[in-house]
Amino acid sequence: MVTGAGSGIGRAVALRLARSGAEVAVSDIDEQAARETAGRCGQLGATARPYALDVSDRDAVYAHAAQVAQEFGRVHLVLNNAGVALKAPVRTMSAEQLRRVMDVNFWGVVHGSQAFLPHLIASGRGHLANVSSVFGFIGVPTQSAYNASKFAVRGFTEALRQEMLAERAPVHVSCIHPGGVKTDIARSAGGVGAGEREEVARSFDKIARTTPERAARIILDGISLRRPRILVGSDAYVIDALPRLLGASYQRLVGTIAGRLVR
Numbered sequence: 512m513v514t515g516a517g518s519g520i521g522r523a524v525a526l527r528l529a530r531s532g533a534e535v536a537v538s539d540i541d542e543q544a545a546r547e548t549a550g551r552c553g554q555l556g557a558t559a560r561p562y563a564l565d566v567s568d569r570d571a572v573y574a575h576a577a578q579v580a581q582e583f584g585r586v587h588l589v590l591n592n593a594g595v596a597l598k599a600p601v602r603t604m605s606a607e608q609l610r611r612v613m614d615v616n617f618w619g620v621v622h623g624s625q626a627f628l629p630h631l632i633a634s635g636r637g638h639l640a641n642v643s644s645v646f647g648f649i650g651v652p653t654q655s656a657y658n659a660s661k662f663a664v665r666g667f668t669e670a671l672r673q674e675m676l677a678e679r680a681p682v683h684v685s686c687i688h689p690g691g692v693k694t695d696i697a698r699s700a701g702g703v704g705a706g707e708r709e710e711v712a713r714s715f716d717k718i719a720r721t722t723p724e725r726a727a728r729i730i731l732d733g734i735s736l737r738r739p740r741i742l743v744g745s746d747a748y749v750i751d752a753l754p755r756l757l758g759a760s761y762q763r764l765v766g767t768i769a770g771r772l773v774r
Contacts, residue, residue, distance in 0.1 A: 512536040512579055512586060514566055514623060515593030517544025520642070520692060522551075523727035524590055529557035531731075533588075536579045538564035540593070566593045566619030567611075576626035586630040588734065591623040591641045597656045609656045616660030617667070624671060628682065637682040638734055640741075641668040645690045645750040649761060652769045672739055683737045687730055688751065690744035692721045720744060 513528070515521035517539030525537045529552035537552065539545040542563035552559035560582065564575050580586055595615045597608055620641045631637025646654055647661035665686055672684035721729075721744040733741035742748055753761040 513590045521592040523723035527727045529555040534558040538562040567614035572622035573626045580630045589627045591620045612656040617663045640685040642687045687741045690746035
């Protein structure tokens, strides 16, 4: 089961799973995009079904989990991938903007994890993978909402992994930290005016060195190796190292770089 499978990393993972012969439940808030992904999976010879799903809706996610388990008979892998972005300073960010990011990025992961855990346990060999970000390692100016959601995903997922270990449950848990991946997340980010949207997207594309297809390979390789933390892209390794090597001093470095970029 893959959320946010209508584009980007989610679609690439679904297609790679399809190539491996997996049966795939693909969901997205954009039903047509989910249908397109499912259709492409079907062209690869896989059984795939599309679902319209708003991961911020707890009841909808629980109903989705029950439906997927009933229609497929079992669930072995869940990838909670759906996410949204927001560019906004803390002093001007609205409560509604912050709430939307947290509802999708954090609560969507919580809903997906809690709803599917019983089915993963029942499978006897389940794997739950939640997508955080390199912004779950460091704070970045104008990304406070996104940082908050991705730090929260990281903490939630790492705690859940320890619970599964302590309970000796048959579920492995991974937290995924992509660096810059060439998706449309920057183009659809909140807080970006129409006039600057393409400029922001072009700037993102310059630093996003990893394709969705490569990201999917790294993610699924990490899952197959049961890695608790999966770093996606060389930049992810660099950013992961920053706070460990520099401690709180990384904040001055990142702030200085960000200040120069906006001049």
